[in-house]
Amino acid sequence: MAVVLGVCMAGCYRVSDTFPPNRVYTVRLERAFRQPFEPQRQAELRKLMTDLFGGPDQPRVPAEVRSLGLFNDEWLAAAAGPVGSDKGGRSKGLFREHCAVCHGVSGDGVGPVAFVLKPYPRDFRRGLFKFKATPKGAKPTHEDLRRIIETGIPGTGMPSYRVLPAWEIDALAQYVTYLSVRGEVERGLIDYAAGELRPDQPIVDEDATDEEQATQRRVISDLVSTVARSWRQSESLVTPVRPPKSGRDRNASIARGRELFLGDVANCVKCHGPSALGDGQTTDYDDWAKEIDPTDSIALAEYCRSGALGPRPIQPRNLRLGIYHGGGRPEDLYRRIHNGIDGTPMPAALIKAPNSPPSTKGLTEDDIWCLVDYISSLPGTSETNSSP
Amino acid sequence: MANRQSAVVAQHDRMSPWPFRLAVMLSCVTFPLISIGGLVTSYDAGMAVPDWPNTYGYNLLLYPYTTWLFGPWDLFLEHGHRLLGVLAGLFAMGLVAVTYRVDSRRPARIATVAALVAVTAQGGLGGARVLLDDRQLAMLHGCVGPAFFAYCVALASCLSPKWQSLVPKLLGAHSDRKMLLDQKLRRFTLLLALLFYVQLVLGAQLRHIPVTAGPWLFNMSLLLHLTNAVLLTLSVTVLGLSLRRGRVEPELRPVVSAMAVLLCIQLVLGVTTWVVKYGWPYWFAQSLFAASFTVHAKSMTQTGIATLHMAVGSLILAAAVLTHVQTRQLLRAQLRNAPRQTTPGMVK
Secondary structure, three states: OHHHHHHHHOOOOOOOOOOOOOHHHHHHHHHHHOOOOOHHHHHHHHHHHHHHHEOOOOEOOOHHHHOOOOOOHHHHHHHOOOOEEOOOOOEEOHHHHHOHHHHOOOOOOOOOOHHHOOOOOOOHHHOOOOOOOOOOOOOOOHHHHHHHHHHOOOOOOOOEOOOOOHHHHHHHHHHHHHHHHHHHHHHHHHHHHHHHOOOOOOOOOOOOOHHHHHHHHHHHHHHHHHHHHHHHHHHHHOOOOOOOOOOOOHHHHHHHHHHHHHOOOOOOHHHHOOOOOOOOOOOOOOHHHHOOOOOOHHHHHHHHHOOOOOOOOOOOOOOOOOOOOOOOOHHHHHHHHHHOOOOOOOOOOOEOOOOOOOOOOOEOHHHHHHHHHHHHHOOOOOHHHHOO | OHHHHHHHHHHHHOOOOHHHHHHHHHHHHHHHHHHHHHHHHHOOOOOOOOOOOOEOOEOHHHOOHHHHHHOOHHHHHHHHHHHHHHHHHHHHHHHHHHHHHHOOOHHHHHHHHHHHHHHHHHHHHHHHHHHHOOHHHHHHHHHHHHHHHHHHHHHHHHHOHHHHHHHHHHHHHOOOOOOOOOHHHHHHHHHHHHHHHHHHHHHHHHHOOOOOOOHHHHHHHHHHHHHHHHHHHHHHHHHHHHHHOOOOOHHHHHHHHHHHHHHHHHHHHHHHHHHHHHOOOHHHOOOHHHHOOOOEOOOHHHHHHHHHHHHHHHHHHHHHHHHHHHHHHHHHHHHHHOOOOOOOOOOO
């Protein structure tokens, strides 16, 4: 009986040949343009995306991306597909084994476990990543992604995969990039279809002349190239970290850092609070939550029906704990302040030249090091010692 | 009545110990079998060997042992799990053969054949899980394993000549004792065993959650798992208090005590499993211990604790089933010894 029952159950929840579409973004644009996305258009989008990027079992790299050398086919094949291993113990289906239960098969951040985790797992499809060495708005480097996978994020559900062989971590980091590129292209196509085309107009019209079809395909090709290039160039955008001046007075640096922390220019106090407990502004949301307008309860219900998780306000870091999600090395803290944190209300610092007049608004590199010193001095001290 | 009781005791004393011994051996093989099955799940090694019943084209029993022992870890687990499954099957066959030879009781024979059928079906289910590469089948396979283990333990108890002869002796020795066993206790222990099994199925659902499932499935399973854990804790507490107050036969003390102790361990393991898998709940976010805690995926701690949680769950289920079976046996023996009169609410 058990066997019969089992065979009847087989196939439930099987991973589809195609990635699930980005329904949440579609709903957002439907609301914005007050025009429904017809099922025919949704089907065309899905087919186009599958032609370009393949499916969860057999990912494909579009020619525009391949020419940039962004992906290693061997890693991509190992990260995709169902879980297993070959006779030599070489793993397959790495993403489904390690990541999909939280991040979802398409990297939408809505895996089965997502709801019980706080913060929610990252939705890769926006191409936005918090902890990286590149400026705000730029893509993370491969090294940024692999570092997060290897070290995990303390205090969250993101585990460290230190036990995995280096190549498996590389393969996972690359698959995250693949899902991001795919997700961004999908968003771009939804944007294009919703903003540029009539509701009944296909993205690629098979009945159009060859010239028209070539133009339509060029739009897609340009979109893919733009997204892929933004990833390619991330390696050259890494923010350099020049070490602080040697022989500086650390106590003076901490005092200056505190002044900046509480002052109007850095204005860290706004969110992190005067005592740096993360108790300042606590009603803001991150960009992933803002995708669905957290203040509109009617729209929210529609978004949640389309697969979004209910938005939760973002919690500014309690800096007195001395535990930092993006890494606690001085250069990590420097970059967090210098670049800000993508997708969150944490802004990039307004940088001014070293010899600017004092009246110029902004922070110098030395000022950032002072802030790093101040923040590093907070753990283990009582609130009253350093509150204003 | 004393003569009849003596006759029953003598009959049980003459019972061959071999079916019991084989049933114990079957249980002893089944426990590591399901524990290694739990490790297979923890390490996602279910598809480490893509064919079945062969292992990479080799007959299961002829697969080179050096490759098995010194090869990849997931292959070691999966192939080892299969070999233990074969061993369990052999013990089940031996049990049937010996029971048919030395035990003329029809229920005993049927029960041993049922064990053989169950272990074969479970093997087939495991094979189907591999051939269809289906996570839902893996979950079903994971749910049948502990049920089979509990069945083996209960079977061993039923085939135990010592316990069988002990029951009438005990009842004879306490013939003046107020009848403590009643239908309520029988139903209560049955309900307890069922609730423990539901708990195990919910746990298996959490462990085998399909990656394509929506968050609702995990949330619902988790909520029910936690609610049921509270219910089970209260139920075992009630059973333990009844035992202390003398409302339950003292002969059930070892198994009920074991169940209570295992449940305490299991509660700690449940919390620990969550923490090592998903980190501390967000309520502790402002505490240094929680903020600094990093989950280490596939670490020995994570896989070991999760597997232990599953293994202890199986032991508790076996203890609960054993409690129910022994309660039934005591009740039946009591009825046999009772004066021939109609007593309301008694088992016929």
